[in-house]
């Protein structure tokens with residue numbers, strides 16, 4: 001089974017009373033075990049809509065009009081918010097764009113990772129095991145001083161460390177696949193590179209599949225097994241980096 005297979009996806013946004021605008025159409029996409037796939041395209045081409053659709057995180061003004069979303073053979077198309085929250089906690093990890101809006105400013109990092117650990121149905125039940133699993137996620141996200149970060153609040157961390165905390169939350173459910181939507185857009189260039197290379201390492205060391213959304217083809221080129229190019233709501237290219245570069 002593919003870790004994620006999206007077939008013929010079409011999504012509309014409401015733009016007025018009974019008026020809908022199609023944002024993406026005919027989207028076919030798959031991520032195989034251990035594969036690093038990038039979804040690239042200009043701003044407005046539909047990348048975020050596809051990823052939010054796959055995660056069950058579309059705004060209420062959006063509707064999936066056709067297509068299917070299947071994780072490791074399980075068809076989750078049409079599942080409600082509650083069931084999709086479990087899918088996110090157990091099958092797919094999501095790394096959002098901006099730690100400043102995605103982390104809770106008044107909760108310690110450790111608490112936020114533990115909440116994600118608890119959502120994992122396969123996780124152990126007692127508190128000390130939750131804490132140990134949270135520390136392990138922080139370390140896997142590249143936070144070597146995990147015990148210290150565990151006790152800190154988001155504002156005490158640098159941008160790169162906050163982004164790593166988001167990676168730890170995404171890893172807490174031990175997913176086989178991670179979806180990352182412009183995960184470094186809030187960071188400066190050198191930190192961006194380190195974070196993206198960390199995603200590559202998760203693929204290499206843990207075999208986690210990655211779907212990376214980026215507007216920057218350069219970011220995708222030397223890290224991806226395969227690159228998908230979106231234009232005006234459709235995937236217009238799907239192939240290895242060198243092929244996509246030749247056709248660019």
Ligand code: ADP
Pocket residue numbers: 013014023041042043044045046047048049050059061
């Ligand atoms: P990208 O992630 O590639 O920048 P998006 O998925 O955000 O593209 O947007 C795709 C299209 O859907 C754009 O035309 C955008 O204006 C439209 N769109 C995105 N979000 C909304 C929304 N909440 N309401 C209405 N239209 C939206």
Ligand code: ADP
Pocket residue numbers: 085086088089090092093094095096115116117118119120166169170171173
């Ligand atoms: P809640 O209000 O219940 O926390 P959320 O939508 O914020 O609802 O998250 C639902 C659950 O999904 C969380 O409790 C957590 O276990 C899991 N979760 C949160 N963020 C992520 C993520 N980035 N990747 C995977 N699972 C996540």
